[in-house]
Amino acid sequence: MGLSACDAQAERWRKVSVLPMHIVPDSVLRERAKRVSNISPSIQKLIDDMIETMRDSHGVGLAANQVGVLQRVIVIQLPDDEEPRVFINPELIKQEGERDVEEGCLSIPGYRGLVKRSVKVKAKGLDRKGKAVRVNADELLAQALEHEIDHLNGTLYIDRLVDRTKLWKEEAEEAPQNQEEREETPVEAQYTG
Ligand code: NI
Numbered sequence: 210m211g212l213s214a215c216d217a218q219a220e221r222w223r224k225v226s227v228l229p230m231h232i233v234p235d236s237v238l239r240e241r242a243k244r245v246s247n248i249s250p251s252i253q254k255l256i257d258d259m260i261e262t263m264r265d266s267h268g269v270g271l272a273a274n275q276v277g278v279l280q281r282v283i284v285i286q287l288p289d290d291e292e293p294r295v296f297i298n299p300e301l302i303k304q305e306g307e308r309d310v311e312e313g314c315l316s317i318p319g320y321r322g323l324v325k326r327s328v329k330v331k332a333k334g335l336d337r338k339g340k341a342v343r344v345n346a347d348e349l350l351a352q353a354l355e356h357e358i359d360h361l362n363g364t365l366y367i368d369r370l371v372d373r374t375k376l377w378k379e380e381a382e383e384a385p386q387n388q389e390e391r392e393e394t395p396v397e398a399q400y401t402g
Contacts, residue, residue, distance in 0.1 A: 225257045227265045228276040232316045233365070235277075242272075242279040242361040245297050248339045252282065252297070256337050259284045260293045263402075268315045270353040270402030272360030275316050283357035285402070287349055296342070299334035299358050309371050310352055313379065313401040316360075317367065321399075323375035324366050326352050352400045 231237050245252055255278060263271040263284055270285040286293040306328025313321040330351045333343045346354055356366060370376055 225261045228258050228262045230262070230266060230315055231275055231277050232318060235316070237274055237277050237279065238316055238360070238365060239363045240274065240279055241363050242274055242281045244281050245335075248297060248335070248337065252280065253337065255280065255282060256284065256295050260286070260295075263293070263315075266315050268402050269349065269400055270357045271315065272357045272402075274360050274363070281361050283354075283361065285350070285353045285357065287353070295337045296332070296334035296354075296357075297337065297339075299332055299354065299361070301330055301332050301354065301358055303329075303331035304355070305329045311399055312352065312356060312366050313399075314356070314366055315401060317365065319379050320376055321379055322366055322377070323371045324369040325371060326355050326369075330354055332358070349398055349400060353402055356400065356402050 255273065255276075259271050259273065259276060259282065262276055263269075263286065269287060270283060273280045273282040281298045283296050283299055284293050285296070304327040308326055308328050309323050310326050311321055311323055312326075328351070329345070329347045331343065331345050332354045333341065336342050344350070344354070359365070359369075367376060
């Protein structure tokens with residue numbers, strides 16, 4: 210008994226893989242990802258693998274560049290989300306206000322920094338079925354959308370540090386200069402993506 214070619218292909222697509230994380234200074238992190246023109250089975254597989262990779266790394270978000278793929282796909286799962294959010298060709302259409310927030314990046318392991326982000330954003334894109342979606346976001350979701358869409362444009366959070374001293378090693382024994390600010394941020398609201 211054998212699988213038909215079609216079943217075999219479907220079987221292969223159901224298998225989800227944790228993909229290797231690309232870390233700095235990998236040049237793929239500095240390139241601009243291309244728009245997805247066809248939401249093909251290989252894009253669906255990429256999405257599934259990205260979700261698995263994000264969860265495996267305990268990240269809140271992940272962009273395709275981070276797994277070495279230059280396609281405009283991001284995935285986000287906030288601590289309270291039951292399902293991951295998928296955005297294909299996401300775009301920020303409005304960014305309002307300014308705040309300093311702590312974040313980390315799965316592609317810059319072991320470090321965290323204090324960065325400038327918007328208070329509120331509006332974004333649009335496609336879901337994994339190709340349906341147009343719009344989202345009004347604040348707090349962690351706004352930060353996630355900005356961080357991940359930045360990745361698609363080859364931008365990293367270290368480009369947006371409040372100042373150069375506001376980058377520290379995660380397990381630093383010495384308190385960073387912004388210790389007070391850090392203590393104001395509850396752990397569940399801290400971003401890594
Ligand atoms: Ni990141």
